[in-house]
Structures are given as C-alpha cells and as structure tokens.
Amino acid sequence: MATTAFEALASEVAATLGLPGTRIVAVEHPLGGTDEAAVVDRADRAVEPALLLLTGSA
C-alpha cells in the first residue's frame, strides 16, 4: 500500500531491491492527519484493486 504521492517511489524502491512489478495499490494522499472516516473510505475503495492484484486477476 502506498499513497498516490509515494506510489512512484514505492515502485522505484521495490525495483531497486530487485522486485520490479511488486503489487502496489495506491490510496489518496495523505494518510497522516486524515480523519478516521476518510481513511476507512480509502480502505474500502482499495479492496477491489487489492483483490485483483493478490489473486493475479489484474
């Protein structure tokens, strides 16, 4: 999981560590300083893309 602001960084770092193509789902930035309802909403919307990546259906 990464926020949109750090998605590119997360993939770069994964590739640098020898894991290009690491399964990354991005949620809206930022998480810090965001209220609980908004974080839960981000989580709910990330479930479908996460499921597709984890099961290899993406």
Added chain:
Amino acid sequence: MKVYAPDGAVGPSAASLAPPVPVLAGKRIGILDNSKPNAGLLLGRMAERLAARTGAGVEVVERKNAALPAPDDVLARLAEAEVVLTGSAD
C-alpha cells in the same frame, strides 16, 4: 572523449516476487503495520473487508518501526500467512 560511469555495479538481488494466490478462501491474511499515522487503520480495514469478501481470515497482525527493517521474528510469523498487506512511506 571517454569518461567513467559513476554508478558502478549492483550487488546480487536476494529475492523474487511470490506468485499470486488465485483463491483466497480459507487462506490467511497478514498485516505488517509500518507504524506510520493511520497505516494500522487502513491496513486493518482492508484486511477485514478482503476476508469478508473471500472467506479468508485475518490471522497475523504485526507492527514494525517505519525506519528499520522488520525483525526476523516478525517476518517469521508473517511467513505463516499466504498474503500480507503492508505500507510503504507515509
């Protein structure tokens, strides 16, 4: 004129990606919370919803310091899970 490249060779990579898990029913979901604000909330909620959708169970919840690699015992417990959710950066 010829000049040297400044970056040098890269050391061997120690890992490869795990294959996907086509059916999550009955499988174990793990969480590695990187301790950044709201990471635990986001990952916990996602894992719950994934479990409810697929019939998997949320079995292992671990926490690590964001600035350090996860300790071996944490990784060993997470290895019990077929899929693990974690976060990168803030």
Added chain:
Amino acid sequence: MTDLSEMLEVASDDPETLRDCFAVRGWGDGLPLVPPTPERVDAMLAGCGGDPEEVVAALPPRSGIATRRIIAINAVLAGCRPEHMSVLVAAVRALARPEVNLRGVNATTHPVAPLLVVHGEVARTAGYNSGLGAFGPGNLANASTGRALRLILLHVAGAVPGAGDASTQGGPAKYAYCVAENLAESPWGGYAASVGVDGPSAVTVHCGEAPHNFHDMESDQPAAILDKAASVMASLGSNNAPVSGAEFFVMLCPEHAAACAAAGWTRGNMASYLHERARMRTGDLREAFALRAWAPWQETFGDDAGMPITEHPDNIRIVVVGGPGKHSSVIPSWGMTRSATVPVEPERREGTEP
C-alpha cells in the same frame, strides 16, 4: 588489475557538457562536474593506493558496489584532490556500518544528510577547514569531499530524490556536509579517541539535520552557555523529540569550549548537564506524538515531569569546531540511526604491507 567500470563517450571535455550528459541518465547533483577521464581517475586512485577493484561497501537501497575506483570516479566529479581519497574511503566504510541504517537515512521523508567530520592528522595534511567558517563555504577539501560523498549516495546508493530519497523538502546539507574537528583548540583532546578510535586520523558520520545555531556572547560560565544549547535541543520540531534514543552532536566553538574547560568541565560533565537541562514537559510531548520511540522507563513519567530530550547523556556528543566568535551549533539526529567513527587508513603503496 582488470578495470571493471563502464565507460561512456562524451562530445567534449567542458563541465557543462558532462553535466548535461549525466543529467539525461539521472546522474549528478545539478552542478557542473569535472570529467572523470581515466587519467584523472588514476591520479585520484594514487591518493589512497590499494586495489582499485576492492569492494569498500555495498550501499543501500540500490545495493551499489562502491569499489575504490567508483569512489575515485565520484571524487573526480566533485573536484576532490587525491589527498582526499583516504577520507572518502573511510567515510564510505562508516556509512555502511549497520548502526548507521543508511537504507533508512536515504529513504526517509526527513531532510537528513550524513555529516562527515574529519579528525586528526589528515585534517591538517589534506587541507580540511576546522576553523573560521568550517561548515563553509570556501574550502576545497570540505566542499569537494562533502560533495563527493553526496554523489556516491546519489550514484552508487541510488538516493535519488523521488526514487531512493523521499525527503519532503530536501535540504542544503544534501549538497555537501563535511567539516573538520578543531583538534588544536579542543581542550579535551580529539573526539575519535573519546569514543575509542585511536590512531592519527579518523572520520565520523552523523546522520542529522543541518546545524541549529546557538550563541552566548556574554558569559564565561558553562551553565549559561550550555543552557542555550539545551534550549535548542529541546525542540518539539526535531526528530529527537519523539525518538529519545537519538544522538545530538553539539559543535562547540573554541571560545565556548575554552570557557567550559576553564571551569573544569569535561565532555562527560557537559553531556550530563545537557541531559539534565534539555527537557520538555512530558505531557506536551505525549500530546504532540502519539507515535513515539521512548525507552520503557520514560513512559512512566507523569505529564508534569520534565522529560529528557534524549534518554542518556552518552547520546550527547561534543566536538570542537570553528574559529573566533561565540557561535556554536547543535545537530539533531534523524533518529533511527547511530553515528559511526572509523579510522582513516594510511595510503597504501604497491608492494608494501597495508
């Protein structure tokens, strides 16, 4: 010895051409570069001797292999002289020490940069500035060695903004951050020896913020001088506030150091005093940081108790730097890192034992 390094062809030897050619490949720090031709790199390597293909360290996150030749290539790019090579090799060794946590240092959103402190004989013989204006600008050794270390982090370690380096604002200390200890005016002897690294020359890396100034123009009393340092240390904004195991480097100017020494204070006395005085109200820290790295005993403090900003006096390190005047500085840590001090090896010549 087989030369294992990759070469590329550039159209001309002017620095701007090289800078642009490097920028296309994601290399460089934005400033003009000295072309690392085989002749220049060979001359640089002669500054430290040894096998050019010897692996000094593998640097994260890229796992880039820093050989002596790769270090020399980056030293040429930065404008170093051969006599700076032994310092750079030691600096790379220090950065690779596990307690430094270079992977975290490079990756974080914090503006941390490794400060390189040069100790002992090599500071004098290789022209490092430990006196007036030591943090810069104007001295070739400090500027080029600091810059070379950053180029090694960019090129070899892969600490490129937006890729291996997530620093939210970046920082000026990420261009060049190198200073020498003013041993001649240190009343307590050299810092390296105080942490058990003997020998004529050494380097310390401390991964921290840019220096935070404090001044005392009026007092010759250690307590009055150090109270100013303590107030700079006890800052809610620095990473030391939520990470109590982190180190502070207190860079004392010679006049402040002389005043403390004249009153009979040792490094240990000063660290203990600063530990006692650099405190904040525990409740304020609790309120500010839900996520904090405190020692278990610290969590038992009541809200109105004064919490030391670092958990142990040993985390307060004192180095004498600078020239005339009464300005000193505090360098807070990034947090999840420890400083490392390593010896600078003497130059190795062909056919001689190291």
